[in-house]
Amino acid sequence: MPAVMAPGSPTDVDVAVVGGSLAGLQTALTLGRACRQVAVFDDGRPRNAPAAHVHNFLGVAATRPEDLLAAARRLLDDYDVTVIGSRVRTVQREGDRFRVTADGGTAMARSLVLATGLHDELPEVPGVHELWGRDVVACPHCHGWEVRGLPLAQLGRPGMAARAVERAVLLSRWSPDVVLFTDGDELPAVLRTRLDAAGVRACTDPVRRLVLAEGRLRAVELRDGRTIARSAVFVVTRQHQQSDLAQQLGCEHVTDGPAAGAVSTDSTGATSVPGVWAAGTVAVPALLAIGAAGHASTVALAVHNHLLERDLAAPRVRR
Template sequence: MDERYDVVVIGGGAAGLSGALTLARARRSVLVVDAGQPRNAPAGHVHNYLGREGTPPAELLAIGRGEVEGYGGTVVTGRVAAVHREDDGFRVELDGGAAARARRLLLATGLTDELPDVPGVAARWGSTVLHCPYCHGWEARDSAVGIVSTGAMGVHAATMWRQWTDDVVLFVHTGVEPTDEEIEQLAARGVRVVRDQVTGLEGGADVRLASGELVARDAVVVTPRFTANADLVAGLGAVPVPMEMNGVVVGSFLQADPTGRTDVPGVWVAGNVGDMSAQVIVAAAQGLKAGAMLNADLIEEETAHAVAQERSVAA
């Protein structure tokens, strides 16, 4: 597979496949390398994706792969081990020894949800343990929801989820104690506050407290730390920066301009690696934009090269 491509896309989720589709339709040679471990794999369905509402994540990706390949793009399942600057492009090395060369890179590796260290949370992640009301709020409507606060975002999560149900309990756990103003806000919205250590989840999503009490819940909301999967390009100079929300660091991301272009020449990003709040449809849109801008960048380079050749002939 030691071939040269216009663009190698690292990550075959919605962002990566959308970028690859755009490039393939622009008659670019494009390779997508995907490890096959999408962030939304535990979820049953994709939501808020107009025209694809309720589609299982694996089905959406299978459709996307077929579309990319239908326009001449190449999609392989594998893990990128390293990326190096090489001449006027990059060398992308895969586990197992295979490698490819690229004029440009599109990083669509997503992020890692670093879950709270509470027994039972990881096993229920994506089913009865949730974090995004726009992803799962409708499915949890009118149910008993618990917010397990392990930071300063507990009150924010509680007031958000109150939109979908009137039965919300905020478990302060190891989180920041709500201010008097926040207590007033929570009380006004009917959110109960429990100040006790959460020792684990049982059953579907019942919350066991240090006191021994078991609080019945249908779903539990946690606030993970959202860490950009960007180690591959750190050696190129692309280093994630902290992401703040309401003055609190909640994760990291790779900075880029609105087109996805980073400060590292030849490297673009799309999806959650550069935007932790991007849902699937937004990630796909970012992939489209990055793909189009990558093509434009390549056209600019090719035009400059053609002009230089014409001038040399004329001389």
């Protein structure tokens, strides 16, 4: 049976997990099944929440993100796992444990797993925010199948032409009708050659807005007034950590390359701070949903082994 988290008095657990989306809930499932007492804190902002459906997840046909998480939470009822729906404000080391302080309770944990995910900074083009997760998406592997063969746009952002070209080239495998909008960036010959090879047309004029009708995308409108009809727009996002807890704890972060900004870990998810792990996209930004869950199960095994060694080094009465 899950422990009850009493307001005011800290609850002792083996592991506190911050973040209760794909990575956090899989961490809790694996550790709960290993007879560990776990507290999961989550403030309900999974990154894919705006999406209508989750795709490309083994065994799950297009389901709503909230339904997938609700089913995952129900599985935890059989184990000694408590899910607390609130935001963790601080995490402090106290001796060989961590004090995790959230709006809805406090836990003292022997180990800590950060599964706090990322959020996406979207291009500031009118219409993008309104349609995010539906007709405006980022990842062809997640949402390309549903719009295959349709007129598609890849929207770049100023200063990121090379990345936008790579995304447009990727997208060209889902449709023969892809237009790359660079939103004002010129394209060097080498990038144009790649686009030509992929059959992608390029438009370097500044974009004014996305044209919507009845809540759906109709077209991309350029600053000069021209409109190009499109069924879906793929955007280049900038990704940021959802939480500063890793910084609070002094964890090292990746400083360059595609994963810049991620929490640095070894192959088991261990961070530079002993006793602290990072699971899912907080550590590996490119993970799809099932990858975040898979990564988390690997992290959970390492956390369990770490606790096992501590159990053996300092035997205590089993709960």
